[in-house]
Amino acid sequence: MSKDERELFPVTHEKIYFNHAGTGPMSLPAQRAVMQCVETYLRQAEFDLDAYLERVRSARATVARLIKATPEEIVLTHNTSEGIYIALINLPLHEGDTVLIMDEIFPAVRYVADHNLPYVKKKYVSFLGKDAVDVVRKHRERKTKAVVIDHVHFLIGEMIDLKPLAAFCRQENIYLVVDGIQAIGAVDFSVQDTPVDFVACGAAKWLFGPSGAGFLYVNKEHFNSLNRFHTGWLGAEWPGFDNIELRPPLYSDARMFEQGTRNIIGISAFAENIKVLLEYGPARVEQIQKLKQQLRQGFRDMDFEIITPARGLQSGIISIKPAKDAERLLEHLTSHNVVISLRNNCLRFSPHFYNTPGEVSTILNLLGSDPSKSTAQIRPFA
Numbered sequence: 001m002s003k004d005e006r007e008l009f010p011v012t013h014e015k016i017y018f019n020h021a022g023t024g025p026m027s028l029p030a031q032r033a034v035m036q037c038v039e040t041y042l043r044q045a046e047f048d049l050d051a052y053l054e055r056v057r058s059a060r061a062t063v064a065r066l067i068k069a070t071p072e073e074i075v076l077t078h079n080t081s082e083g084i085y086i087a088l089i090n091l092p093l094h095e096g097d098t099v100l101i102m103d104e105i106f107p108a109v110r111y112v113a114d115h116n117l118p119y120v121k122k123k124y125v126s127f128l129g130k131d132a133v134d135v136v137r138k139h140r141e142r143k144t145k146a147v148v149i150d151h152v153h154f155l156i157g158e159m160i161d162l163k164p165l166a167a168f169c170r171q172e173n174i175y176l177v178v179d180g181i182q183a184i185g186a187v188d189f190s191v192q193d194t195p196v197d198f199v200a201c202g203a204a205k206w207l208f209g210p211s212g213a214g215f216l217y218v219n220k221e222h223f224n225s226l227n228r229f230h231t232g233w234l235g236a237e238w239p240g241f242d243n244i245e246l247r248p249p250l251y252s253d254a255r256m257f258e259q260g261t262r263n264i265i266g267i268s269a270f271a272e273n274i275k276v277l278l279e280y281g282p283a284r285v286e287q288i289q290k291l292k293q294q295l296r297q298g299f300r301d302m303d304f305e306i307i308t309p310a311r312g313l314q315s316g317i318i319s320i321k322p323a324k325d326a327e328r329l330l331e332h333l334t335s336h337n338v339v340i341s342l343r344n345n346c347l348r349f350s351p352h353f354y355n356t357p358g359e360v361s362t363i364l365n366l367l368g369s370d371p372s373k374s375t376a377q378i379r380p381f382a
Contacts, residue, residue, distance in 0.1 A: 006354050008276060009208075016338045016359045021154065021182055021317050021350035024208040027276050030269040034210075037265045047264070049240060055264060059271035060255075063215045066274050067199070068190040072253035075216040076267055080181045081108045083200025083216035084148070086257050087177045088117060090227040091146055095119040098141050102127045102149040102160075109148060109179050128158050129309075132165040136174070146175040151189075151199075152182035155343050157308040157317025159183065162194045170195065175222075181205055181214075185277055186316030186352070188285055191217060203270035206316065206352070207277070213266030218254040232259030277353075284353035288316045291351040291360055298364035307346060319348040329367065336366055 006012045011025035040047055047055070060071045077083045093099070101113055103124040113122055125139045127149060136147055147169055152159045162178065169176040180199045183189055185206030191199070201207070202214035218226075228250065235256040236248040250256040277284060295318050299306050304320040322329055330342045341348040351360070 005280070006356075009354050012354065014337060016355075016362060018349045018351050018355065018359075018363065019339045019341050020186070020206050020352045021157075021348060022205065022341045023211070024185075024203075024205050024273075024352070026209050026269065027273050029272040029276060030208065030210070033268040033272045034265055037268055052264065055268055055271075056262065059267045062271045062274050062278070065278060067184065067217060068192045069217050070220065072251075072255065073191075073218050073220050075218060075254045075257045076262060077200070077202075077214045077216050078212055078263060078266075079108075079204070079214050080179055080200045080202040081112055083198075083202075083214060084109050084177065084179060085112045085116060086216055086230045087198035087200060087218070088113060088146075088148070089229045090257070091175055091177075092225055092227060093117065093120050093145055096121065096143055098123055098144045099146045099148060100125060100136060100139055100144055101147075104128050104153055105148065105150050106154050106179060106182075109150070113148060127160060128153060128156070132160050132162075133168045136165065136168060140172070140174070144174060146177055148177045148179075150179045150182065151184075152187070152315040152317065154182055155307070155317075155346060155348060156319055157182075157315045157348075159187070159313040159315045161313055162196060166194050166196050169197075182317065183315060185274075186285070186288055186350075187313075188282060191219070195219065197222060203266065203273070207270055208273035210266050210269050212263050213270040216254070216257070218257075220253065223253050228256065230257050230259060234258055234260050234262070280353055287353045287355075288351055289314055291355055291357065292316065292318050292349075294357055294360045295349055295351075295363070298360070298367075302364070302368055304367075316352070317348060317350050319343070319346045321346045332369075333363065333366055336362075338363055338366065 008027045009025055011017045017025055060074045060076060063074050064071045075086060098121040099113065099117065101122055101124050103126045123139065125135060127135050149160055151162060166176055175197045177198045178196050180201040184201045197219045199217040203209055204211045231250055235250050235258050237251060238248055296306060299320050304322065307321050308318045326342060326345050326347060329347060333340060
């Protein structure tokens with residue numbers, strides 16, 4: 001990892017930041033995009049229409065490149081919840097149909113499913129530690145029409161193998177809806193290799209933010225069969241706003257689900273963050289896994305209980321469950337400018353591609369020291 005790449009992330013000047021599964025720190029290119037937007041608003045209140053549409057077009061194309069989709073399959077959203085909501089309410093479901101949902105799914109998905117599908121049966125089943133295809137085969141019913149899962153579990157970091165699950169669901173005419181926020185940016189993900197039906201992802205975590213931006217992928221095979229809910233006037237192609245009496249038709253693709261005025265500041269920023277990931281390329285995943293393996297070995301040496309499986313596909317998350325005083329360990333790390341998360345009395349570590357082995361060594365040294373006596377210092381450029 002070169003110093004130049006780390007310089008794109010000012011957080012590295014002051015902290016060892018291993019909390020990308022919580023909130024990702026913004027990059028300098030994203031900051032510049034935000035300031036360009038703010039400057040435009042200060043000087044002329046709004047973007048020229050062509051400039052605005054170009055920002056939207058460019059952001060959509062950038063997201064599509066990241067997951068190897070087409071731009072017309074990308075809905076620009078505000079967060080993962082909105083993406084899941086759009087996906088679920090637009091499925092052609094009928095009263096009595098069943099949606100099979102991962103029981104360990106993050107609350108963002110559970111609340112959307114529980115409260116926005118009043119005539120549909122929701123069946124929650126466990127997926128963790130099991131073969132996903134076997135789970136669906138065992139629990140599906142005659143009227144099971146969709147499966148909803150997290151690609152990566154937010155705490156233990158277990159990663160569901162989507163390829164065989166997507167193939168099975170397609171064979172059985174079952175829609176597959178995926179919460180991808182704990183995966184995309186940290187792992188290789190391609191809708192060409194894994195033909196899921198929907199993937200919702202917010203920008204706030206592995207895509208370096210900011211909050212209030214995200215996307216939904218909608219498989220183009222379903223454009224004609226979906227409902228037309230969560231549509232609005234900007235889900236249509238307006239040639240301009242001089243004549244509001246026009247009634248242009250909705251887009252015939254995923255863009256129809258963008259209702260109204262967009263968060264152009266957030267969209268501009270997270271598109272620039274994605275460009276950083278694209279420029280660094282697949283090596284980002286290799287770097288994350290090297291750091292994660294270094295953490296795992298260190299945790300083993302210190303006899304921490306590691307709750308993240310070593311088997312199977314690997315995400316960017318690794319979590320431990322201290323025998324006691326998890327909060328004290330968190331405070332100890334925080335006092336030395338190490339940023340991680342405490343979740344369910346577990347410590348969750350989530351490095352990104354710009355982190356270094358030296359930072360991992362510092363974390364492990366801090367964990368191995370007595371919190372009341374430690375004088376260890378961080379080395380942010382190690």
